[in-house]
Structure formats: structure tokens, C-alpha cells
Amino acid sequence: MHKNITCIACPRGCLLTVSGEAEDLIISGNECRKGIEYGRQEILEPLRMLTTTVRTTHPVYTRLPVRLSREVPLEQIPEFMKVINQVCVSRTCIPGDVMAVNLLESEVDLIATGELYYEKG
Amino acid sequence: MKQEYDVVVIGAGPAGLAAAVAASDKGATVCLAEREERMGGILKQCIHDGFGLIRFKEKLTGPEYAWRYENMVKERPVDFLSRTFLTTMKPENGGFDLSFVNPEKGVFSVYAGSLVMAMGCRERTDRQIFLHGERPSGIFTAGQAQDFINLKGYMPGHKCVILGSGDIGLIMARRLTLEGAEVQGVYEIGSEPSGLTRNIVQCLEDYNIPLQLETTVTEIHGYDRLEGVTICRVDKNKIPRRETAVRIDCDCLILSVGLIPENDILKPLSVKMDPVTKGPVVDQNLETSFPGIFSCGNALHVNDLVDYVSESGHLAGERAALYGKKKIQVKRRITLNTAGNIQYAVPQNLTLPAKGTVPLFFRPLRSMGKGVAILKQGERIILKKNLNWLKPSEMNRLPIDLSLIDPDGMTPVFSLENREGVHA
Ligand SMILES: Cc1cc2nc3c(=O)[nH]c(=O)nc-3n(C[C@H](O)[C@H](O)[C@H](O)COP(=O)(O)OP(=O)(O)OC[C@H]3O[C@@H](n4cnc5c(N)ncnc54)[C@H](O)[C@@H]3O)c2cc1C
Ligand code: SF4
Numbered sequence: 258m259h260k261n262i263t264c265i266a267c268p269r270g271c272l273l274t275v276s277g278e279a280e281d282l283i284i285s286g287n288e289c290r291k292g293i294e295y296g297r298q299e300i301l302e303p304l305r306m307l308t309t310t311v312r313t314t315h316p317v318y319t320r321l322p323v324r325l326s327r328e329v330p331l332e333q334i335p336e337f338m339k340v341i342n343q344v345c346v347s348r349t350c351i352p353g354d355v356m357a358v359n360l361l362e363s364e365v366d367l368i369a370t371g372e373l374y375y376e377k378g
Numbered sequence: 379m380k381q382e383y384d385v386v387v388i389g390a391g392p393a394g395l396a397a398a399v400a401a402s403d404k405g406a407t408v409c410l411a412e413r414e415e416r417m418g419g420i421l422k423q424c425i426h427d428g429f430g431l432i433r434f435k436e437k438l439t440g441p442e443y444a445w446r447y448e449n450m451v452k453e454r455p456v457d458f459l460s461r462t463f464l465t466t467m468k469p470e471n472g473g474f475d476l477s478f479v480n481p482e483k484g485v486f487s488v489y490a491g492s493l494v495m496a497m498g499c500r501e502r503t504d505r506q507i508f509l510h511g512e513r514p515s516g517i518f519t520a521g522q523a524q525d526f527i528n529l530k531g532y533m534p535g536h537k538c539v540i541l542g543s544g545d546i547g548l549i550m551a552r553r554l555t556l557e558g559a560e561v562q563g564v565y566e567i568g569s570e571p572s573g574l575t576r577n578i579v580q581c582l583e584d585y586n587i588p589l590q591l592e593t594t595v596t597e598i599h600g601y602d603r604l605e606g607v608t609i610c611r612v613d614k615n616k617i618p619r620r621e622t623a624v625r626i627d628c629d630c631l632i633l634s635v636g637l638i639p640e641n642d643i644l645k646p647l648s649v650k651m652d653p654v655t656k657g658p659v660v661d662q663n664l665e666t667s668f669p670g671i672f673s674c675g676n677a678l679h680v681n682d683l684v685d686y687v688s689e690s691g692h693l694a695g696e697r698a699a700l701y702g703k704k705k706i707q708v709k710r711r712i713t714l715n716t717a718g719n720i721q722y723a724v725p726q727n728l729t730l731p732a733k734g735t736v737p738l739f740f741r742p743l744r745s746m747g748k749g750v751a752i753l754k755q756g757e758r759i760i761l762k763k764n765l766n767w768l769k770p771s772e773m774n775r776l777p778i779d780l781s782l783i784d785p786d787g788m789t790p791v792f793s794l795e796n797r798e799g800v801h802a
Binding site for chain 1: 422425426427437438439441442445527528529530531556557574575576578579580583584766767769772
């Protein structure tokens with residue numbers, strides 16, 4: 258394997274060259290040690306935060322912004338989008354509230370990042 | 379009777395929220411006026427994360443960051459006027475007579491001892507970058523597209539082309555892809571992307587969206603709805619090379635071609651503006667050339683970190699509160715000159731004598747590997763710092779100790795040079 262990736266662990270943005278196999282990756286082009294760690298993670302399993310919105314039944318604010326409770330593998334993002342798009346909110350919530358649990362049986366929850374207020378009754 | 383306040387803050391984005399909190403904490407009576415219904419400004423639609431690493435030591439999304447400040451405002455005796463638009467302002471009795479309009483009260487006026495302008499910025503549009511052709515629907519600024527998708531839940535299009543590689547455009551490329559649209563590519567006229575490397579990697583490379591540099595859109599096709607655009611490579615002088623023209627089919631063109639501070643309201647008062655930042659010229663208290671008018675956040679200069687926006691809001695709010703109490707004694711307002719690889723530095727002026735440490739924000743003109751920033755007054759070095767990997771897209775912050783500046787001395791000069799023997 259031979260791959261070029263840009264390190265984003267600091268603003269310098271070194272162009273890393275990763276070669277070798279999973280067990281002993283050879284990383285070069287890094288100006289500091291952080292680049293090795295970053296390159297290894299990026300090659301073995303790149304992790305990303307997913308932020309998106311869900312539908313609401315609110316008459317004015319029709320979307321609620323949400324995020325996952327932790328970073329997930331990049332390749333699973335489309336699957337997470339599919340299940341999140343099924344969620345519809347119809348209650349008052351504030352940032353940090355759990356809106357859905359254990360998405361894709363992965364122990365990752367869906368967290369509200371915005372506020373939504375419904376009048377009672 | 380006309381309501382009176384020590385400090386009136388215009389705009390409830392992160393800059394205005396911080397200003398209202400700081401002014402209130404200094405004992406001023408504060409009014410915060412916002413044209414939209416909710417507080418938070420542009421952060422309400424910036425649902426991605428990466429905000430607040432400096433201010434809260436956490437990676438927050440835009441709405442989460444705004445919410446924290448919103449709560450701080452609500453905990454204080456600040457009068458919040460929502461859906462209230464500032465239309466004119468006139469100097470009156472050492473303060474200002476402000477004319478507002480809102481749906482409840484219609485047109486009404488408020489007296490302000492001092493003013494904090496925190497109106498944010500607006501996006502450059504297709505007219506400002508001279509795109510030719512028809513004006514079909516389907517052309518949006520990145521911020522409009524962000525508003526449609528994230529707040530209203532509408533898709534601006536299904537086959538999109540993004541012009542300009544600013545951060546908001548990159549973030550929208552990812553957002554559109556996640557929502558099922560096909561992003562054909564991002565085209566940038568410059569030879570370097572204008573967005574952060576992190577966004578190039580996580581918004582474009584992650585989703586295999588091509589980025590083409592030294593390329594621009596030269597023509598728009600379609601009459602009612604956008605049907606396609608013509609893209610062209612450009613030469614060194616950014617002139618399109620017609621022989622490279624290619625037509626790309628799309629129903630949506632998104633412009634991410636820069637932000638301009640919002641300051642039209644200051645024009646009638648002849649407030650001195652900086653031609654580079656497009657914001658007002660301010661001193662270390664963020665006071666403009668018009669006594670009693672302070673500026674912060676993106677209205678002052680376009681920031682790339684919201685943490686710095688809050689910092690400037692805090693400073694402006696605090697100083698605006700002191701202005702009412704006449705605690706700022708002006709002796710001499712001097713220019714802070716710049717030299718070398720500096721695009722701009724804020725503050726542009728210093729009011730002396732002064733104590734304390736204030737942040738100096740600057741952007742380099744060109745990327746630089748190893749640089750040295752020097753603040754000098756005559757031959758005397760006030761600050762010298764080595765800085766690495768500077769880019770025009772990333773704003774830098776240096777604290778300066780004002781007590782080291784001689785109020786009767788020469789004009790201070792702030793410069794950024796290459797470190798000896800090393801070339802960028
Ligand atoms: C579309 C867009 C996306 C962005 N994305 C990011 C990002 O991802 N990360 C980041 O760090 N920065 C981002 N920025 C930069 C961002 O603007 C700043 O980080 C920060 O939000 C600026 O805060 P502000 O308070 O100066 O302005 P804003 O948040 O724009 O707030 C200004 C407020 O003033 C109000 N206002 C304006 N004129 C009047 C008037 N006459 N009367 C009453 N109210 C008025 C507006 O309604 C608005 O609420 C983005 C900017 C834009 C335009
Ligand atoms: S390798 Fe080190 S210096 Fe290079 S970009 Fe990564 S963190 Fe920065």
C-alpha cells in the first residue's frame with residue numbers, strides 16, 4: 258500500500274506518505290510525532306463527527322440541529338444519515354438532550370445541539 | 379418617553395452577545411437589538427462542530443456555542459429587543475438617538491450613551507464578482523444555502539457546483555453531499571484554497587469531491603432555472619483562457635467568494651474605514667473614529683474563529699460601558715503602522731497613554747514558513763516573536779503590553795519578516 262494524506266493535526270499541513278501494511282505502517286513526510294499518530298489512525302480507521310438536522314413538528318422551527326455522542330468511522334456516515342433522517346422531534350429540548358439512543362446498535366446516541374420550545378397543552 | 383440606556387448593542391450574534399454580557403457586568407444598563415427573532419446570529423445555521431476550542435476548551439457546534447452565550451445574556455438584566463432593526467443613528471447630547479423598527483412598536487427611538495456595532499458580515503454575491511449571463515433561479519451564496527438546508531429544511535438543488543473555496547463553501551459541499559445532492563466540484567480562481575486545510579480534507583477529500591484551482595465560472599446557462607455553467611482555467615493574471623472552457627450541467631451554483639463586514643449604517647457619520655478590512659478603523663478599545671461608537675466581531679473584520687469574535691465583543695462591551703462613565707482619558711490617538719508581509723492588523727490606532735495587555739489581530743499577505751513578528755517604536759523593540767506556518771486564511775493573535783509604548787514617542791510599526799536565512 259502507498260498513500261498520500263495531509264496531516265491536519267496542526268496548521269502546518271504536512272503531506273504524509275504512508276506505506277507498508279496494517280501491522281507495520283511506515284509514515285514519512287511528518288515534521289513531528291503527532292503526524293505519525295494521525296497518519297496511523299487515518300489509514301486504519303478514520304473517525305469523524307457527524308452533525309446534521311432532523312425534522313420537527315414545530316410550526317416555526319422545522320429543523321433541529323443534532324450531532325452524534327461520539328466520532329464514528331467515516332465509512333459508516335451514510336448509514337447513520339439514513340437512520341437519523343427517520344427521526345422527527347415533537348417535544349421541548351435543549352442542547353445536550355438525547356433524542357435517540359443506540360443508533361445502528363453501535364451504542365452511539367443522537368444529541369440535540371439546538372433548543373426547541375413547545376407551549377404546553 | 380424615550381428609553382435610555384448606557385450601552386446599546388446592535389446585533390445578537392456571538393460578538394453582540396459577548397458585548398452585552400461584558401457591558402452589563404461593568405454596571406451599564408444595556409439594550410441588545412437584533413433584527414431576527416432569535417439570538418445567535420450566523421451561528422444558528424453553522425451546525426458543524428469546531429467552535430469554542432479556545433473559549434470553552436471544547437469542540438462545540440455553532441448552535442451550542444451560541445446557546446451558552448444566550449444563557450449568559452438571559453442571566454443578566456439586559457433588555458433584548460428581537461425582530462428589531464436599526465435604521466438610523468444620530469449624535470445627540472454626547473450620546474446617540476437611535477431609530478428602530480419592529481413589528482410590535484413600529485418605528486421608535488432609543489437613546490444610547492454609547493454604541494456597540496456587532497452587525498456581522500454579509501456575503502459577496504454574483505454581481506460583485508461579475509458573473510455574466512442570465513439570472514435564473516438556482517444561484518445562492520453559501521450562507522443562503524446553509525440557511526435553507528439547516529434552518530428551513532429545503533434543498534437548494536440536486537446537482538451543485540461550488541465557486542470559491544472559502545470555508546463555508548467547503549462545509550456546504552459536505553452538507554449537500556450528506557443530504558443526497560451531487561456536488562460536481564469546487565472551483566477556485568486562486569492558486570491556493572482559501573479555506574482551512576482541515577476543511578479541504580474533511581469536507582472534500584472524505585467525499586471525493588474534486589477541487590480545481592486556477593479555475594472559475596465564466597458563464598451561467600438557463601433562463602428560469604439554472605441548467606449549467608461554463609468553467610474556464612485562468613492564467614497568472616486571473617484572466618480566463620477561453621480555449622479551456624467546459625460546460626458543466628448543474629441546477630445549483632453556490633458562491634463562496636468572501637465576506638464583507640456590514641457597516642453601511644456608519645456611512646452618514648463619516649466613520650473612518652479601513653480599505654483592507656472593510657471595517658472601521660479602531661483603537662485598542664475597539665472604539666471607532668467617532669467617539670462612543672465601538673465595533674467588534676465580523677463587523678470589524680472578518681474572523682475565522684468565533685472565539686476571537688467573542689473576545690472582541692467582550693472588549694468592546696466593556697469599553698463601551700466605561701465610555702459612559704468617562705473613564706477613558708484620551709491623550710493622543712496614533713496610527714499603528716504595518717510593514718513587510720502584513721495584509722492588515724487590528725487595532726489600526728492606539729490611544730495613549732494606556733496600560734494593560736490587548737490582543738493584536740493580523741493576517742499575513744502571503745503564506746510564510748518561518749516568520750518573525752516585530753513591534754517597534756523607533757529603534758526600540760516592544761515585542762518580537764517567532765511564528766511558523768502563517769497563512770492568509772488563518773488569523774493570528776499576539777498580546778501587546780501597552781504600557782511599553784511611549785505616548786510621546788514615534789509611530790509604532792508592526793512588521794512580519796522572514797527569519798534570517800530561511801525563505802518561505
Ligand atoms: C454563512 C456564514 C458561515 C460561517 N461559518 C463559520 C464557521 O463555520 N466557523 C466559524 O468560526 N465562523 C464562521 N463564520 C464566521 C462567523 O460569522 C463568525 O464566527 C461569527 O459568527 C461572527 O459573529 P458576529 O457576532 O460578528 O456576526 P453574526 O453572527 O453575523 O451576527 C450579527 C447579527 O447582527 C444582526 N444585525 C445585522 N444588522 C442589524 C441591524 N441593522 N439591526 C439589528 N440587527 C442587525 C444580524 O441579524 C445577526 O444576528 C461564518 C460566517 C457566515 C456569514
Ligand atoms: S506532522 Fe506535525 S507538524 Fe506536520 S502537520 Fe502534522 S502535527 Fe503539524
